[in-house]
Amino acid sequence: MFMHNKRLQYTVRVSEPNPRLATLMMEQFGGADGELAAAMRYFTQGLAEEDPGRKDLLLDIATEELSHLEVIGSIITMLNKGVKAQLSEGQMNEAELYQMVGATGTSAKESILFGGGPALCDSAGVPWTAAYVDSRGEPTVDLRSNIAAEARAKIVYERLINITDDAGIKDALGFLMTREVAHQKSFEKALYSIENNFPSGKLPGVEKYASVYVNASQGEGDMTGPWNSGDQWERIDDLTQTMPIDGGDGTAMVTLSSKDAKVAKQMAARLVSDPTLDPTTGADLGAGPGAGRTKTGDMGGAADIEEAPVEADATAKKTVAKKASKTK
Structure with a gap:
């Protein structure tokens, strides 16, 4: 009350x-x-x-x-x-x-x-x-x-x-x-007044990582002190040691059921990228000054998109016509 x-x-x-x-x-x-x-x-x-x-x-x-x-x-x-x-x-x-x-x-x-x-x-x-x-x-x-x-x-x-x-x-x-x-x-x-109040909670830390200091920001201004050096710390300056620090291969993995694995494979096949394609995009078509290099010109907005040769266009039309007659 x-x-x-x-x-x-x-x-x-x-x-x-x-x-x-x-x-x-x-x-x-x-x-x-x-x-x-x-x-x-x-x-x-x-x-x-x-x-x-x-x-x-x-x-x-x-x-x-x-x-x-x-x-x-x-x-x-x-x-x-x-x-x-x-x-x-x-x-x-x-x-x-x-x-x-x-x-x-x-x-x-x-x-x-x-x-x-x-x-x-x-x-x-x-x-x-x-x-x-x-x-x-x-x-x-x-x-x-x-x-x-x-x-x-x-x-x-x-x-x-x-x-x-x-x-x-x-x-x-x-x-x-x-x-x-x-x-x-x-x-x-x-x-x-709480005994063993650090670290917080009930579960102990993993011993081999609990005293590791990773010098992840290197260059001018690097300093050492009791917060990162001395008997209490295992200091890592060679960052290749942290990639990965657990000794594994550093990849992300999950074990899928056969059903999920099949669907995941289908999804990957549907969404796969073709690195050989270089399509004309909306950024190319709408490029103006300051757009950087686009297909319309080196710095954007300066040149028209190059048209395909007439011969190639005619060949393509013949190919389509042949396919259509075969279908019939």
Whole structure:
């Protein structure tokens, strides 16, 4: 059961309305790394979690994320207070009102459709989607994803802090940003409290491939470090060793039933290409400047298609006539 306390988790003090800033703040309301996405991610994970400790942790943080959604939503509402009132009462003339709504940039929809209230959209007006919830139902996967999500949200809050000089907003955003740090710490503790948490899942990796590093991008800028060299790695610089790395012939195969094999053979015969043919195509007929080399001319559009000799055409007609008489 949920109960709502009318006091915010953190006091919001906005010095003056600023619709453009409100638009940018929408990223943390209905965006991919926003508070709603975080709350839904942790709620769904918590409801499915079997471990009582992790379940409690996830539901605690999920509920707190809803309180953060309320804080950021309140900031947006205060920043839009002026435009909301003017749109509602129409006290300004058309030009002034148009200019005010235009100041919201990409979120004119927010002003016109939602009346300046916080909507479940990001800063570009893209609606929130459950696709932002990337849970997989495996704690060692989801906890790592949660750590990354909190880190991403922390960076977004940093950028929002950097674009405002409103002291009250900076203060509230600083609180929200710091809670992302705290949640990262909690999720890391929960992850490392699971014995043998790497690699994720139950099945072990194939040993002979687990410590191979393939230097697949070679040239200027190649570097070595503990991520690709040293005792923990079997480094491959000769790329011919990876083609294929399993020692097979590198082809794709499937064993078909006799029925499927017969049909596959028929299909291959029907669709076979004749490399001796060089037909005139639509690209040749419609070629213009810049088409490159075509049958109409070296660079396209310069010459007519060469016509077949009259003698050959006459011979062809005789051949057709003979075949027709034989058929009769």
